[in-house]
Amino acid sequence: MNKLKLATVWLGGCSGCHMSFLDLDEWLIDLAAKVELVYSPLADIKEYPEGVDLVLVEGAVANEDNLELIKKVRDRSSILVSFGDCAVTGNVTAMRNPVGEPESFLQRCYLEAADIQNQIPHEPGIVPTLLDRVLPVHHIVDVDVYLPGCPPNADRIRAALEMLLRGEVSRLTGESIRFG
Amino acid sequence: MVVKTLTINDRLISARESETILEAARDADIHIPTLCHLEGVSDIGACRLCLVEIAGSSQLQPACVTKVAEGMEIQTNSERLQKYRRMIIEMLFAEGNHICAVCVANGNCELQDLAVEMGMDSVSLTYQFPQRTVDLSHERFGIDHNRCVLCTRCVRVCDEIEGAHTWDMAGRGHSSHVITDLNQPWGTADSCTSCGKCLMACPTGAIFSQGSTVGEMSKERSKLEFITIARKKGEWVSR
Ligand code: SF4
Ligand code: SF4
Ligand code: SF4
Ligand code: FES
Numbered sequence: 001m002n003k004l005k006l007a008t009v010w011l012g013g014c015s016g017c018h019m020s021f022l023d024l025d026e027w028l029i030d031l032a033a034k035v036e037l038v039y040s041p042l043a044d045i046k047e048y049p050e051g052v053d054l055v056l057v058e059g060a061v062a063n064e065d066n067l068e069l070i071k072k073v074r075d076r077s078s079i080l081v082s083f084g085d086c087a088v089t090g091n092v093t094a095m096r097n098p099v100g101e102p103e104s105f106l107q108r109c110y111l112e113a114a115d116i117q118n119q120i121p122h123e124p125g126i127v128p129t130l131l132d133r134v135l136p137v138h139h140i141v142d143v144d145v146y147l148p149g150c151p152p153n154a155d156r157i158r159a160a161l162e163m164l165l166r167g168e169v170s171r172l173t174g175e176s177i178r179f180g
Numbered sequence: 181m182v183v184k185t186l187t188i189n190d191r192l193i194s195a196r197e198s199e200t201i202l203e204a205a206r207d208a209d210i211h212i213p214t215l216c217h218l219e220g221v222s223d224i225g226a227c228r229l230c231l232v233e234i235a236g237s238s239q240l241q242p243a244c245v246t247k248v249a250e251g252m253e254i255q256t257n258s259e260r261l262q263k264y265r266r267m268i269i270e271m272l273f274a275e276g277n278h279i280c281a282v283c284v285a286n287g288n289c290e291l292q293d294l295a296v297e298m299g300m301d302s303v304s305l306t307y308q309f310p311q312r313t314v315d316l317s318h319e320r321f322g323i324d325h326n327r328c329v330l331c332t333r334c335v336r337v338c339d340e341i342e343g344a345h346t347w348d349m350a351g352r353g354h355s356s357h358v359i360t361d362l363n364q365p366w367g368t369a370d371s372c373t374s375c376g377k378c379l380m381a382c383p384t385g386a387i388f389s390q391g392s393t394v395g396e397m398s399k400e401r402s403k404l405e406f407i408t409i410a411r412k413k414g415e416w417v418s419r
Contacts, residue, residue: 085281088302089273097309098277098326133309138302146301150281177301179292180280180395 004165005053007039008083009073011066012093012134013059017084018042020151021056027158034165052077054164056147060086060093061135065128074141079169081160082143085150085179087136092150094134102130144169148179186252201243201254202230212256213265213294216331217244218381220408221340227331229265229294232256240264266298274305277312277326284397285385291329310354317367320390321379325357328386334358334378341408346372380404 010018018041024031038052039045048069055077061067074080085091099105110120121127137143147160156176163170182197188210195204200223205212216227225245232243235253243256255261272278272291280286312325335347335358346369350359361369379387380399388397 082302089279090307091279091281094307094309095277095279097307098311100311136302136307138304139306143302148301171299171301173299173301175296177299178280178287178296179278180283180286 003036004034005038005049005051006035007037007048007052007055007073007077008042009039009048009055009057009059009069010041011057011059011070011087011137012062013084013086014092015041015058016151017056017058017086020084020149020154021157023154024158025154027154031161048072048076050076054079054081056081056083057087057137058083060090061131061137061140062093063128063130067131067140070137070140079144079164080137080141081145081147081164082137083147084152085148088138088146088148089179090134090136094136097133101132106130145172146177147172148177150180152176184248184250184252186248186250186254188254189256195248197248199248201232201241201246201248201252204248205243205254205256210256212243213297214244215290215294215329215383216333218333218337218408219405220412221333221336221381224332224336227268227329229268231261231264233258233261262298265294266300269295269298269300270303270305272329273300273303274307275310276328277309282394283327283385284388284392284394285327285399286395288395288398289385290383312357315360315366316390317365318369318372318374318390319367320374321366321376321387322390323358323366323387324385326386327384328358329384330356330358331383332358333381333383334387337377337381337404337408341404341411342373342375342377344371344373344375347378377404377407 008018037043038049055073057073057080061070082088086093096105099108106120111118147156149156159176160172183194184197185194188205188208193204193208202212202217212230214230217223217230223244225242228242230243231240233255234241280292314324316322332349335349338347339345346360348359349356350363351357360366361371379389380401381404385397
């Protein structure tokens, strides 16, 4: 039997959605029997592969690395799930947007509000350049299923994955779409 | 008392002539979503969530300010209405800065509840990310304009129930916002009696008690209902 190729991606988020994914506890063993994890921050795989069946994307699109990766992810995956509030709405990651251009809030956070070693991080090639605005994933690429929550709790994630593993791709409704 | 007969969602009901469609529907246990409506204060028909279809009229009517009439045929939950309602909620989310995960009202918010009810799993409109302020000058309460949906429930409850008229609206369009007294910090607004009615009336996390953190701000709507309904029923002794 060909196992479903599952990937998880971490963009501009706190990794809380991935922590919540790990909260699936022993169900992860059942899941592992049904899927092959082909890319994830939880696995040491450098390049996002071709032919991914299902991908969970945590985090908003906040910098140039995120932007490049999400386009690649969309191109190479059949079903893309916007996973958690940062991916779905921008959430906490997008709280910088009202402050304005990256320059103004970097100054605010790293110079004015810092107590020690006040300096703006600058390591070209290592620290990616920030985009002018943080955007939810679906404002950049098409999204198939939205799974909100900050983070979506394990029950929500499981319900969504069970639906997707049955081959159904439909909008979630009811309490499973409550933000926050 | 003149009684009118009408149908709501093909169900025959009777209502008093003075009633609005919303009141008649609620008496018959038919749910119509609302946001700017608050039991016990006047209605202004601002949020448009309660729009209904009335046979013979191409225009949708807000149920909270439209009176019943004989023979009216009303639909409250057509596909078209569901679509509009979802669009209204999306607009409210896109227009302010709603970050439920860090909001005092998370899990106790009428706007969030409406989003769930309308099946809003995401916002298709472009987020505006406006620059708005927070006023913490009042010693007991605070207002975060990022979460204000401009329903004016605070304005009406403070004016009509408390009689203080501390709140008002200022600005137009994008820059509309609620103000206290002469557009001054709430803490310096002399007319405010610190009664807390605006806090209880506010459907979102915009007005909150100082010191409450994420998800802690559950509004004691029952207290407010007690006061407003007692007044409606004439249970208050007039002098
Ligand atoms: S006011 Fe309601 S919708 Fe807005 S952030 Fe708070 S909980 Fe979310
Ligand atoms: S606390 Fe009472 S008096 Fe003060 S603004 Fe609110 S409703 Fe008005
Ligand atoms: S502060 Fe609250 S009650 Fe007042 S207009 Fe804004 S959302 Fe409505
Ligand atoms: S509740 Fe009727 S318009 Fe807001």
